[in-house]
Amino acid sequence: MPASTGRGRDATGPQSAGVGGARSDGGAQSGATAAHAPPIAPVYGNVLEMIGNTPMLELKRMDAGPCRLFVKLENQNPGNSIKDRIALTMIAAAEKSGRLKPGGTIVEATAGNTGLALALVAGQKGYRLIVVVPDKMSDEKISHLRAMGAEVVLTRSDVQKGHPEYYQDVAERISRERTNCFYVNQFGNEANPEAHFTTTGPEIWQQMEGKVDAFVAGVGSGGTVAGVGRFLKERNPRCEIVLADPVGSILAPLVNDGRTIEPGSWLVEGIGEDFVPSILDLEIVDTAYAIPDSEAFHTARELLRREGILAGSSVGTLLGAALRYCREQKSPKRVVSLICDSGAKYLSKMFNDFWMIDNGFIDRPKHGDLRDLIARRHLEGEDFTVNPETPVLQVIKRMHLYGVSQMAVVDEHDKVVGIIDESDVLLALTHDAKSNTRRHVREFMTSRLETVRPDLSVDSLLPIFRADRVAIVADDKHFYGIITRIDLINYWRRQLL
Numbered sequence: 001m002p003a004s005t006g007r008g009r010d011a012t013g014p015q016s017a018g019v020g021g022a023r024s025d026g027g028a029q030s031g032a033t034a035a036h037a038p039p040i041a042p043v044y045g046n047v048l049e050m051i052g053n054t055p056m057l058e059l060k061r062m063d064a065g066p067c068r069l070f071v072k073l074e075n076q077n078p079g080n081s082i083k084d085r086i087a088l089t090m091i092a093a094a095e096k097s098g099r100l101k102p103g104g105t106i107v108e109a110t111a112g113n114t115g116l117a118l119a120l121v122a123g124q125k126g127y128r129l130i131v132v133v134p135d136k137m138s139d140e141k142i143s144h145l146r147a148m149g150a151e152v153v154l155t156r157s158d159v160q161k162g163h164p165e166y167y168q169d170v171a172e173r174i175s176r177e178r179t180n181c182f183y184v185n186q187f188g189n190e191a192n193p194e195a196h197f198t199t200t201g202p203e204i205w206q207q208m209e210g211k212v213d214a215f216v217a218g219v220g221s222g223g224t225v226a227g228v229g230r231f232l233k234e235r236n237p238r239c240e241i242v243l244a245d246p247v248g249s250i251l252a253p254l255v256n257d258g259r260t261i262e263p264g265s266w267l268v269e270g271i272g273e274d275f276v277p278s279i280l281d282l283e284i285v286d287t288a289y290a291i292p293d294s295e296a297f298h299t300a301r302e303l304l305r306r307e308g309i310l311a312g313s314s315v316g317t318l319l320g321a322a323l324r325y326c327r328e329q330k331s332p333k334r335v336v337s338l339i340c341d342s343g344a345k346y347l348s349k350m351f352n353d354f355w356m357i358d359n360g361f362i363d364r365p366k367h368g369d370l371r372d373l374i375a376r377r378h379l380e381g382e383d384f385t386v387n388p389e390t391p392v393l394q395v396i397k398r399m400h401l402y403g404v405s406q407m408a409v410v411d412e413h414d415k416v417v418g419i420i421d422e423s424d425v426l427l428a429l430t431h432d433a434k435s436n437t438r439r440h441v442r443e444f445m446t447s448r449l450e451t452v453r454p455d456l457s458v459d460s461l462l463p464i465f466r467a468d469r470v471a472i473v474a475d476d477k478h479f480y481g482i483i484t485r486i487d488l489i490n491y492w493r494r495q496l497l
């Protein structure tokens with residue numbers, strides 16, 4: 001194995017446990033054929049030794065036309081993303097140059113995988129980490145950073161570069177104001193592409209036994225494309241570097257037609273740009289595909305179903321582009337892409353059918369009436385209901401568990417007999433909470449119901465919502481579900497998509 005693919009070479013900072021062995025150096029062959037038991041992984045002495053040297057998997061259940069498509073499983077890094085590699089090299093470079101000394105503080109502006117990766121490395125090496133996060137980022141991401149030991153500084157997300165509260169400017173200012181403080185700036189840090197030039201690229205080359213016809217990746221900071229792209233081109237100038245870009249990003253039109261477009265917006269996370277990062281020379285990119293969010297999400301879902309890999313949303317963009325590239329080829333090629341991160345944080349979004357429906361990414365059979373507005377359909381068993389004898393405590397638990405603020409109360413004949421909402425529960429708790437939580441929902445529910453037949457107009461819902469109530473859609477035969485204000489808003493939003 002060449003020295004360049006050694007795992008965790010850069011983990012040798014003052015507090016680091018040192019260099020470790022590789023996960024498997026027979027991984028290339030066994031990963032591609034997978035016909036026998038994989039080699040036994042070594043015992044590591046520090047989590048940083050486990051960064052890099054990730055497995056390669058051939059996707060045999062996706063339709064890659066005449067090509068063979070391989071993915072490098074960067075989600076198997078200990079921080080669950082490709083960014084572990086750059087966190088290691090950027091911190092090691094700062095230590096080497098003296099910009100970061102023992103006991104120092106690391107600052108970065110990010111809400112994504114880079115923050116988590118820096119937290120992992122900083123934690124192991126004994127540095128303090130401050131992550132500046134724009135306030136549009138989800139609570140979950142902030143909690144994850146804090147759980148990893150990072151100090152989170154929230155700043156405004158509605159301001160542009162140059163404003164004193166712009167997140168990158170805040171990070172830079174913090175680093176200037178403190179002593180022994182290092183501002184990472186992955187977008188302009190040469191140790192970022194260097195990580196991929198010295199580890200990701202050589203690993204791919206070795207695992208593929210020097211036979212790589214194309215490499216497909218996205219641009220977040222540009223480090224992956226710049227570093228892996230340069231390495232592969234140096235080894236094989238005919239290797240094509242293919243950019244996977246979200247629709248709305250300025251990069252794909254720039255690569256394909258030299259056109260500068262007005263940036264749009266996209267939902268996949270971690271890739272796509274409204275500027276060209278300084279560490280990325282677009283000359284290295286041969287061709288680009290602009291992939292819509294919808295295609296990205298469906299491709300990531302297909303990857304999970306067919307190949308069993310739970311990957312992040314941007315992986316959908318990468319594989320969407322890789323599959324398009326593969327299917328367009330006239331001769332067989334060996335194509336490599338990446339599983340950049342894990343999809344665990346998308347379980348309630350892209351992997352959730354209701355989120356996909358609410359956001360217009362899944363169409364379901366239309367009835368052409370009010371039933372189309374129901375988010376959770378009762379006849380399909382999608383809604384959360386209680387029966388009249390359910391204890392109030394159970395109602396509270398279910399509301400909390402499912403994140404709903406009201407539920408239909410349905411009797412043994414599947415008829416709606418009431419609605420229980422947060423204010424009913426509150427009323428039950430206000431007087432004698434202890435005994436009321438054991439009493440039945442029947443005693444606290446609202447039984448004055450606003451029932452609408454499916455064939456009524458959308459406008460007929462408005463007086464119901466103005467009176468702060470929910471609409472029950474039912475006819476003589478069936479209860480179909482409830483419609484709330486947010487369902488109506490989502491319905492109108494879907495009409496505009």
Ligand SMILES: Cc1ncc(COP(=O)(O)O)c(C=O)c1O
Nearest residue numbers: 218220221222223224270314340
């Ligand atoms: C989640 C994610 N992060 C990062 C990257 C690459 O980022 P960078 O350009 O910063 O190396 C990709 C795609 O290649 C990605 O999917």
